[in-house]
Amino acid sequence: MPSLVSTPTKERTEEAAPTPAPRQARPRLRGWGHWVSVAWFLVPALVLFLVFVLAPIVVAVFTGFFKWGGVGPMDDFVGFANYTKLFDDQVFLGDLGRGLYLIVLSITVQLPFALLTAVLLNQKLRGRAVYRMLFFAPYILSEVVTAVLFTMIFLPGAGMADHLAGLLGLEGLRGTWLADPSTVMPTLFVVMIWKYFGFHMMLFLAGLQSIPTEILEAASIDGAGPWQRFRHVTLPLLGPTIRISVFLSIIGSIQLFDLVWVMTAGGPNHSSETMAIAMFQFGFKRYQVGYASAISVVLFMISLVFSLFYQRYVLRRDLSGAVTSGGAR
Amino acid sequence: MNARRTARGLSLHAVVWLIAAFVVVPLIYAVISGFKSTGELTTNPFGLPEQWKIGNYTGILGDGMFWRQIANSAGIAIGTTVCTVAASAMAAFVLARYAFRGRELFYTLFTIGLMFPFAVAVLPLFLMLRTFGLLDNPLGVILPQAAFGLPMTIVILRGFFRTIPAEIEEAATMDGCGKLRFFWKILLPMARPALGTVSVLSVVASWNNFFLPLLVFNDPKWQTIPVGVQQFQGQYSTDFALVLAYIVLAMVPALAFYAVAERQLIGGLTAGATKG
Numbered sequence: 244m245p246s247l248v249s250t251p252t253k254e255r256t257e258e259a260a261p262t263p264a265p266r267q268a269r270p271r272l273r274g275w276g277h278w279v280s281v282a283w284f285l286v287p288a289l290v291l292f293l294v295f296v297l298a299p300i301v302v303a304v305f306t307g308f309f310k311w312g313g314v315g316p317m318d319d320f321v322g323f324a325n326y327t328k329l330f331d332d333q334v335f336l337g338d339l340g341r342g343l344y345l346i347v348l349s350i351t352v353q354l355p356f357a358l359l360t361a362v363l364l365n366q367k368l369r370g371r372a373v374y375r376m377l378f379f380a381p382y383i384l385s386e387v388v389t390a391v392l393f394t395m396i397f398l399p400g401a402g403m404a405d406h407l408a409g410l411l412g413l414e415g416l417r418g419t420w421l422a423d424p425s426t427v428m429p430t431l432f433v434v435m436i437w438k439y440f441g442f443h444m445m446l447f448l449a450g451l452q453s454i455p456t457e458i459l460e461a462a463s464i465d466g467a468g469p470w471q472r473f474r475h476v477t478l479p480l481l482g483p484t485i486r487i488s489v490f491l492s493i494i495g496s497i498q499l500f501d502l503v504w505v506m507t508a509g510g511p512n513h514s515s516e517t518m519a520i521a522m523f524q525f526g527f528k529r530y531q532v533g534y535a536s537a538i539s540v541v542l543f544m545i546s547l548v549f550s551l552f553y554q555r556y557v558l559r560r561d562l563s564g565a566v567t568s569g570g571a572r
Numbered sequence: 573m574n575a576r577r578t579a580r581g582l583s584l585h586a587v588v589w590l591i592a593a594f595v596v597v598p599l600i601y602a603v604i605s606g607f608k609s610t611g612e613l614t615t616n617p618f619g620l621p622e623q624w625k626i627g628n629y630t631g632i633l634g635d636g637m638f639w640r641q642i643a644n645s646a647g648i649a650i651g652t653t654v655c656t657v658a659a660s661a662m663a664a665f666v667l668a669r670y671a672f673r674g675r676e677l678f679y680t681l682f683t684i685g686l687m688f689p690f691a692v693a694v695l696p697l698f699l700m701l702r703t704f705g706l707l708d709n710p711l712g713v714i715l716p717q718a719a720f721g722l723p724m725t726i727v728i729l730r731g732f733f734r735t736i737p738a739e740i741e742e743a744a745t746m747d748g749c750g751k752l753r754f755f756w757k758i759l760l761p762m763a764r765p766a767l768g769t770v771s772v773l774s775v776v777a778s779w780n781n782f783f784l785p786l787l788v789f790n791d792p793k794w795q796t797i798p799v800g801v802q803q804f805q806g807q808y809s810t811d812f813a814l815v816l817a818y819i820v821l822a823m824v825p826a827l828a829f830y831a832v833a834e835r836q837l838i839g840g841l842t843a844g845a846t847k848g
Binding site: 280285287289294295296297301303363364368377381384385387392396398402403446494501519526536540546551 | 584585587588591592594595596598599601602605610613614617618655658659660662663665666667670672678681682685687688689690691692693694695696697698699700715716718719720722723726751752755776779780781782783787797798799801802805812815816819822823826827829830834837838841842
């Protein structure tokens with residue numbers, strides 16, 4: 244049989260198979276049996292996914308059209324009123340702005356910092372395996388543990404940060420940190436870097452290791468210095484990794500919740516509130532479930548539109564298919 | 573020339589040391605502070621404790637609540653991982669090795685899940701779990717966590733299943749091995765490294781989840797460690813040293829797991845983030 248010699252891929256044998264292989268004893272299973280076994284294998288995942296991932300989104304869209312406190316009948320249909328109210332709300336517009344602020348800082352500060360660390364650890368350096376493991380360690384800790392740790396560090400009066408500021412002669416910073424509307428976001432951002440730069444560093448390291456040394460050597464022979472090699476060889480070849488890091492940072496910044504909730508709960512006076520915090524406040528503390536659902540939907544639309552555009556126009560050249568969120572900020 | 577190289581090496585080390593200090597100092601601060609009294613923490617924040625008090629740590633370890641939270645977190649992580657990996661492996665198997673109409677559509681459907689922020693789903697999810705009567709029930713956390721873990725797990729496993737040569741399957745079929753037996757007896761054992769990776773990712777994600785357990789469990793007996801940490805901080809907000817001791821102990825299982833499973837974890841995250 245020619246088909247046995249040429250060993251076609253599995254899909255091929257099943258899709259086309261113009262000449263039925265005589266040794267395959269159950270050709271009839273291709274029809275019904277085939278579908279039954281496909282269904283058997285697919286159903287558990289599909290049911291879980293439809294019920295717990297897709298259905299909630301549908302429920303949120305539906306609930307967002309009602310004025311509803313979370314209990315009792317949902318009978319006060321208000322159309323888009325929740326949405327118009329949302330976009331009239333200065334605090335909510337502030338939430339959007341803060342999301343943007345975190346995105347910009349992540350891309351301009353955190354990612355370069357992670358890249359620098361990755362480049363350093365990509366060199367021959369004694370103990371680099373230990374450093375690598377160490378820098379990634381914060382990523383393993385839960386956001387809550389991280390948040391409580393840094394709440395203690397930034398505690399006015401007693402925390403390490405206040406003492407450190409005192410030692411460095413930055414008396415003005417003492418006692419502010421998370422307590423002052425003007426410093427709370429930068430402080431939170433420092434914690435974000437602490438927690439997440441190691442993850443991006445790992446991605447960059449993986450990317451750096453896939454760059455063939457021959458190319459760098461060739462550049463070196465052509466007279467390119469370290470900076471030129473980095474700028475014109477490493478950086479472009481790292482492009483795909485960087486674009487994925489940017490994607491994960493943005494998605495992560497948009498949906499930041501645990502860290503902020505535990506450290507400030509959005510305060511003082513909404514100055515560190517994010518969209519997810521606002522949703523939580525309205526949905527679970529103030530019992531305006533319809534309004535909170537509208538926030539969910541807006542958050543969803545932003546993520547979806549951004550993801551689609553990003554995958555379509557930025558990641559297209561890197562890979563075909565999807566990108567995972569891995570839980571990165 | 574040599575001096576310059578040494579100088580360069582030294583400054584390289586200096587920068588790495590600085591970054592290491594940024595990462596490590598908060599952790600060491602927490603460990604050491606746990607041995608102090610809160611009074612001493614305020615007066616002597618950086619130095620070693622005058623007297624190493626182990627009372628904070630032993631007190632927590634002697635408290636049943638801490639162990640209960642650890643056990644809850646572990647149980648939920650295991651339950652989540654079993655559900656995620658079992659459902660994903662089955663789905664990834666047909667999505668990788670069966671030809672049927674709509675296969676790519678189903679695969680795309682799952683990958684769309686990668687873009688959904690959990691924060692979006694959590695409010696309606698809560699409403700649904702309440703309707704199903706799954707509040708204060710571990711399944712109320714396990715099933716949604718498993719569902720949200722599916723996309724990435726399916727992407728990784730499908731990629732891996734595709735790398736297993738078709739010849740092996742043909743040989744097995746020749747010897748009279750059905751699809752199911754091939755999956756169970758040949759494919760899964762061969763995929764052990766990939767299954768290890770996705771399991772580790774799932775355990776870590778579940779262990780760290782805060783949002784869902786916070787909402788689903790009202791009864792303290794179900795509290796997981798992140799919720800427990802937050803509650804403990806609220807309860808003992810003035811006893812800083814004790815709170816720090818609590819989070820240090822809460823970190824230990826996660827860091828121990830990381831030390832053991834480092835390779836799978838990093839391999840999985842870098843593969844998960846870049847694989848199509």
